[in-house]
Amino acid sequence: MAQKEDRRVRKTKEALRNGLLQLMQEKQINEITVKELTELVDINRATFYNHYHDIYDLFSSIEKEMYEEIQRTLDRYTLNKEVYQKRIHFPAEQSPLPLFLEIFNFLVENMEMCLFLLGDKGDSEFIEKVLNYGKHKYIKEWQKIYHVDNPELLDATYAFVASGFMGLIRYWLANGMKQSPQEMAVIAEKVILFSMKMFEK
Amino acid sequence: MAQKEDRRVRKTKEALRNGLLQLMQEKQINEITVKELTELVDINRATFYNHYHDIYDLFSSIEKEMYEEIQRTLDRYTLNKEVYQKRIHFPAEQSPLPLFLEIFNFLVENMEMCLFLLGDKGDSEFIEKVLNYGKHKYIKEWQKIYHVDNPELLDATYAFVASGFMGLIRYWLANGMKQSPQEMAVIAEKVILFSMKMFEK
């Protein structure tokens, strides 16, 4: 499956993706026609149908790729006890944990899409899916590190932290992303790791 | 010949053109390899050879297209006596003749290429060719309007005006194009039409 994509396919899909995101900033997704999209990105309309069934199919594929990239990002960083302990009591002022930094950089790079997903008419299902993927991962991590075996506490803590994190991101996006990813990552690390103290004996 | 080019061809050539101009800002043309160009613009190297023999061939094609566009531009505007007379004595302060405006807009749109062509290692042959094309056209125009039949005077005047015009352009390019095309067109029209007074009885 992961056969390297043909250069033409890659470029075509990239163009369509960018074009759709551009159009989505101007109008609702249901107002966007295949015709105008293909004309905008200068690609034959028939070529569109070689890859996607309709606009929604294209949109879903963007979401899917984003989801997979988020998964890969989360999977890439697994914390151990030492780092947690150290960071909790001596939070880094300048150099946040790479995971947090990467998350905010990701938000910058996928700004248009994130603005939409988190907006009024966004896809809350998608957000749920992402948070749920993180849930299993981080609850397991916390269990290992803190030897907490109270499922309700773990679940509740994750619910709190995840929701708080999303709120932080929403605030940032809504206010024009004035802070740099670095600044945001430092803040996020602070507030999240602070919540971890709950698990300490 | 003027069969509409295939979308793929158009995009490929466009990418290669832009890529070459980009590379030419960094290094000499003889240091640029086909490999790095095709990698830069993300096109298969073999595709390059479908259209061009080598880097110089590509460059020539850019020059050629530019030359043809210049020709079309010059051909598009033919002045008559009334306009000349009116403009000479009441030069427009804000709205210059469309030809002049178009020339400076053209320079903006083809900035990189023009900076190169008019630079130290530029193509003075190309400049000569353009000026020579204008020569026949404008000398004829002037003859018609002013009934001057002194070939030496016409040639000399053209030599003066053309060289002056090029100097004006060089000055503008070399100084960062701070003036708008409109401003430059007004200035160009003034100094050029002023020279035309030479032909008046």
Place this chain on the structure above:
DNA sequence: TCCGGCTTGTTGCTTAATCTACAAAGGTTT
């Protein structure tokens, strides 16, 4: 309601771009 115009999927066919591989030519380093 019907019409006219536009968008939509879809198709057959054409053609350009891709990929891979190769030998040859330059240019560098040892």
Place this chain on the structure above:
DNA sequence: AAACCTTTGTAGATTAAGCAACAAGCCGGA
């Protein structure tokens, strides 16, 4: 010189993108 590495130009086979044309569906105005 020899070994090495990179670029070059070319070729054959493959595949994606293009084009044109069509019926079908949608929609707004006459």
